[in-house]
Amino acid sequence: MQVSKDKQWEMLRTLLLARSFEDALVELCKVQGKIPGMMILCTGQEAVGSGVCAALSPEDVILTNHRSHSHLLAKGADPRTLMAEIYGKATGCNRGKSGTLHLAVPEVNAPCTTTVVGGGLPLAVGFAFAQMYRQERTVTVCFFGDGAADEGSFHEALNLASLWKLPVIFVCENNLYAGAQRYEEHTRVQNVADRAGAYAMPGEIVDGNDALAVYEATRRARERALGGLGPTLIECKTYRCRGHGESDPQHYQPREEIQMWTEKCPLPRLHGEMLAQGLITPQELEALQAEVDRLVQDAVRFAEESPYPEPHEALEDVLVAS
Amino acid sequence: MQVSKDKQWEMLRTLLLARSFEDALVELCKVQGKIPGMMILCTGQEAVGSGVCAALSPEDVILTNHRSHSHLLAKGADPRTLMAEIYGKATGCNRGKSGTLHLAVPEVNAPCTTTVVGGGLPLAVGFAFAQMYRQERTVTVCFFGDGAADEGSFHEALNLASLWKLPVIFVCENNLYAGAQRYEEHTRVQNVADRAGAYAMPGEIVDGNDALAVYEATRRARERALGGLGPTLIECKTYRCRGHGESDPQHYQPREEIQMWTEKCPLPRLHGEMLAQGLITPQELEALQAEVDRLVQDAVRFAEESPYPEPHEALEDVLVAS
Amino acid sequence: MQQLGMGQAVNQALREEMQRDSRVFIAGEGVGVSIHDSPMLPTAGLLGEFGPGRVKDTPVSEAAIAGLAVGAAAAGLRPVVEIMFNPFFTLASDMIVNHAAKLRYLSGGKSTFPLVIRMKSGAGFGAGCQHSHNLEAWVAHCPGLKVIMPSTPADAKGLLKAAIRDEDPVIFIEDMMLYFAPGPVPEEPYLIPIGKAEVKREGSDVTVVTWSKMLGVAMQAAAQLAEEGIDVEVVDLRTLVPLDKETILQSTRKTGRLVVLHEASRTGGFAGEICAVVMEEAFGSMKAPFRRVTGPDIPVPASPPLERFYIPDATKLVAAVKEIV
Amino acid sequence: MQQLGMGQAVNQALREEMQRDSRVFIAGEGVGVSIHDSPMLPTAGLLGEFGPGRVKDTPVSEAAIAGLAVGAAAAGLRPVVEIMFNPFFTLASDMIVNHAAKLRYLSGGKSTFPLVIRMKSGAGFGAGCQHSHNLEAWVAHCPGLKVIMPSTPADAKGLLKAAIRDEDPVIFIEDMMLYFAPGPVPEEPYLIPIGKAEVKREGSDVTVVTWSKMLGVAMQAAAQLAEEGIDVEVVDLRTLVPLDKETILQSTRKTGRLVVLHEASRTGGFAGEICAVVMEEAFGSMKAPFRRVTGPDIPVPASPPLERFYIPDATKLVAAVKEIV
Numbered sequence A, B: 001m002q003v004s005k006d007k008q009w010e011m012l013r014t015l016l017l018a019r020s021f022e023d024a025l026v027e028l029c030k031v032q033g034k035i036p037g038m039m040i041l042c043t044g045q046e047a048v049g050s051g052v053c054a055a056l057s058p059e060d061v062i063l064t065n066h067r068s069h070s071h072l073l074a075k076g077a078d079p080r081t082l083m084a085e086i087y088g089k090a091t092g093c094n095r096g097k098s099g100t101l102h103l104a105v106p107e108v109n110a111p112c113t114t115t116v117v118g119g120g121l122p123l124a125v126g127f128a129f130a131q132m133y134r135q136e137r138t139v140t141v142c143f144f145g146d147g148a149a150d151e152g153s154f155h156e157a158l159n160l161a162s163l164w165k166l167p168v169i170f171v172c173e174n175n176l177y178a179g180a181q182r183y184e185e186h187t188r189v190q191n192v193a194d195r196a197g198a199y200a201m202p203g204e205i206v207d208g209n210d211a212l213a214v215y216e217a218t219r220r221a222r223e224r225a226l227g228g229l230g231p232t233l234i235e236c237k238t239y240r241c242r243g244h245g246e247s248d249p250q251h252y253q254p255r256e257e258i259q260m261w262t263e264k265c266p267l268p269r270l271h272g273e274m275l276a277q278g279l280i281t282p283q284e285l286e287a288l289q290a291e292v293d294r295l296v297q298d299a300v301r302f303a304e305e306s307p308y309p310e311p312h313e314a315l316e317d318v319l320v321a322s
Numbered sequence C, D: 001m002q003q004l005g006m007g008q009a010v011n012q013a014l015r016e017e018m019q020r021d022s023r024v025f026i027a028g029e030g031v032g033v034s035i036h037d038s039p040m041l042p043t044a045g046l047l048g049e050f051g052p053g054r055v056k057d058t059p060v061s062e063a064a065i066a067g068l069a070v071g072a073a074a075a076g077l078r079p080v081v082e083i084m085f086n087p088f089f090t091l092a093s094d095m096i097v098n099h100a101a102k103l104r105y106l107s108g109g110k111s112t113f114p115l116v117i118r119m120k121s122g123a124g125f126g127a128g129c130q131h132s133h134n135l136e137a138w139v140a141h142c143p144g145l146k147v148i149m150p151s152t153p154a155d156a157k158g159l160l161k162a163a164i165r166d167e168d169p170v171i172f173i174e175d176m177m178l179y180f181a182p183g184p185v186p187e188e189p190y191l192i193p194i195g196k197a198e199v200k201r202e203g204s205d206v207t208v209v210t211w212s213k214m215l216g217v218a219m220q221a222a223a224q225l226a227e228e229g230i231d232v233e234v235v236d237l238r239t240l241v242p243l244d245k246e247t248i249l250q251s252t253r254k255t256g257r258l259v260v261l262h263e264a265s266r267t268g269g270f271a272g273e274i275c276a277v278v279m280e281e282a283f284g285s286m287k288a289p290f291r292r293v294t295g296p297d298i299p300v301p302a303s304p305p306l307e308r309f310y311i312p313d314a315t316k317l318v319a320a321v322k323e324i325v
Ligand SMILES: Cc1ncc(C[n+]2csc(CCOP(=O)(O)OP(=O)(O)O)c2C)c(N)n1
Pocket: A066, A067, A115, A116, A117, A118, A144, A145, A146, A147, A148, A149, A175, A177, A178, A179, A240, A244, D029, D060, D062, D084, D088, D091
């Protein structure tokens, strides 16, 4: 099935936006003391967030993890409040409580983000249970890494989701590394998707650098979920082009490997095809790039100009009522 | 391959012993206040313990769970100190600290028993790691239930054991129930053994009421392990003929189902074949039965006559040195 | 008034709240079909009344059970899930401590987590330390959680109903032994506010602060001591977090003497918090050293005489009170 | 004397013990190949020296890591495993609390579990509450575990070596911020006994009991207060369990005043234990209310001004001391 021009544009736009956003962060991180905490980027993996979110409705829920930027931007999060949160500013989407690691944007149905590896998986069961309980026509997507697939939480969550046929899509972003461990150093199973069988759940492998393929797989999984057929495990094969975090010297990642994957970059992959098919013109592409760059510059300016929270604001937001 | 007569006798003896031991407990539990705690029996499942342990060397380690009697007796544990522990007596194998639920018998390389469902699985990784580290020619067996296969600990343990090719045999005793939940009410995967593939580990299904089949499967898995080929997951299909514990009225277990499985009892299954093949005579069988019954009566007498621990002994055995 | 065990009182609370609010559901191991038959148990009969859509038996998967609650709460339902025994809290603790308690804060106050985790606690049934291990001090040391530990069936009912209606995550700990000790429970609907201690016995000589099953021990000791002319005030915390400092301070300022009684092991137990609060805010009124009467620093042993040795009793409490009066 | 950060001191302890005893191995996430480059980190270089047989990188599987330690210890090895950050202790807590701490007791003293769990703790690196959450009070409330929380590189080295040689399970908690604050460490081999506090500064007016990173705050405040004529005695616990009551009591009997300082959140923190011990055994000597200076009852926030607000500092300690002197 041909993906509509609009959808392709939407994906291209979020791909460009995520990349521009993170490219800005790479530079900002070089300024000592500007960005607090650990900076974790998804450069090279953006097709996963873009492809998945393009297949969702605004009411669908996503749960992301420490590597969240492309997921959140693709779901529609405002780059300004995201950037401000990353700076630790009062205008940040989480008022400075989260910082860069647990960016949560309930406004776009990304209601909570956990950086406990694997932590999102049991939460997804709860969100999807609520969707089924209320007979909504919505699904929950949980993004997680290949490393997370070794946590006990993965196992318990997939078993329960399958047992109750919950409307959830488990999206494993296999970027070939979990911290400094290569995939084959942390498990012997050839594909994470092969684990789906352990829960009598369909498992699908897609090229995680191909936004269109990710989109199609998500669309199918979403239809299954809405049809009452239960969850799907989708494994997106991709690559972490930068270090685990910005302070990681990447000694353990072979230069040629990084090079090879950089050549498979999901951005030219999509706009190359779109150009070839005449879905976009070079001028339009340039204009789109300029538009997202402006958004990012604006977000950085917003974050820079925003105040830090007052120290005592730390005491707020713990409980609704105490 | 024909299993030797000696081995068959050994298995038959431990089958009869475990059954006799537990039949005594059924009666003792009816006496109000005699046996403290929850009494959990393995009636009908004894072929698993007997078959597995017959394939092990004395130096091999077993880790068992809340349903431990047949495993421990088959590994050679003294019925007297087991029974005394079940009574909560000072002469019990664990000085009254454990009671019936965590019977540990380091003397026969059953060094610690956990009743946290699934808890034995990560421990088994540690024992097997030590065996490999010291280049011993020994293996570790971990017994667990079908319910335990839904715990996160199962997943983490099997992944790590496979990754490091540890000499461990994971023996799942699928007795069709986890508490009051039927197997198909707690997971959708058809067989627990089907999960082995999720760890690139061989999985094998055996008739858990056939001691000879269990023995053979264990022997093969042990050879694999000693040959450096790593762990095996063996699923023994069997049935919990009594309730989860002795206070369970078993409302949820269909009478016909219990009846059907009672007819598949592992004791006549083995001695029937042995009689047919002339490996044992009716008189020898009767004598063997009488022998184990005497052992059990002696164990009960020992437990009855033993003193309770002094209250302050509760303070001992926490730390080696404090 | 109706006489109910605490399990029955919990059962009534669950039933009433499920009838009142269709967002409330329960989940856990054996909360529907059970290996037990007794009508004294908290979830007896609920499956029949509310059906399998709202009474969810789960696999043996504590992390998934807790995660279910956290996610469903954030999505607007009112989960009440059960962790069968307090030691298994460990297996759910990441979901409860790093998620239920923190995700609201991490969202900057945007998401809410109105959930209840019910757990059975307490020694006395011979099951040993992997089933009996009181860890209320753990959850009480976790900002973002509320912690309730009722001592009577009536309190349990009113507090559980309040917990289910609360907007924040609540840990609700039931001592199993209390299931089988009937007490009066009002028939008409009522709630008991979270965060209020109750003086269960007024007295002037010494304050005993306690909670859960140990209230019975405190009342028994108080009766004994009364015969010897020692007048004990018994403060039942009911809620550990938020802690009702007012009531504790009022009582200790009056009596000038403090004994804290809990079943959990001694070192690091919640008694320390009470001692600290009193020494911060009522030092001037205190006339004598404090005493803690607690389980010893050992795991709970299984054998009956050992287990009895573990559980604090009236004799130990009487002795401790006499040391400081 | 050599000047080392605490990570380097830990590194030396690991190296020396691995050289001495072939049963010692280390395991954890990134203990071999790491995403970090710094020689200041605890396991830097050990993979190269001891090889992949004894330096085991594991999958992201905290329960399996802890279970590996428990099983291997019972089988006679000497595991030293790492749980990367204190909040992830939750995921390993069943293996540590229900297994490492209890299985010896459950065996009637027959099995032993000589293992060390190393964990990084402490706020100050802007990662937020799922990475920064001091939970030493949890492990200190668990019979069967020993708990060490060193404040200086020299203490860390001597205590870790003692922990590795100890026959019981030991939780060893390192504040990450101390990795980057060099201090003197003796070159010659030495051990520091578990269970002994150290008076890091003698004084006569008030006792400050503290541990880990907060020692630096205490020493700084003591120096400030000295200028105002207030003479502070600083007791560094070093080991939380077993607790060195003698040293605490000796000091508080002398000064008659107690402030406890820790980074963990306030309610249910280990300060309560210290307050209780002193009120049980040194009531007669106490001249003033106690004070606790701790993190507030909130998760650790990420934004720099909020995180600074969270972490107790010398200003807060000075103020607390002045309230009671
Ligand atoms: C429970 C837990 N353990 C360890 C960590 C530290 N940690 C953060 S990210 C990470 C690697 C995760 O790998 P993967 O799931 O593949 O995600 P990726 O970083 O590759 O996107 C680790 C170990 C953590 N945050 N949570």
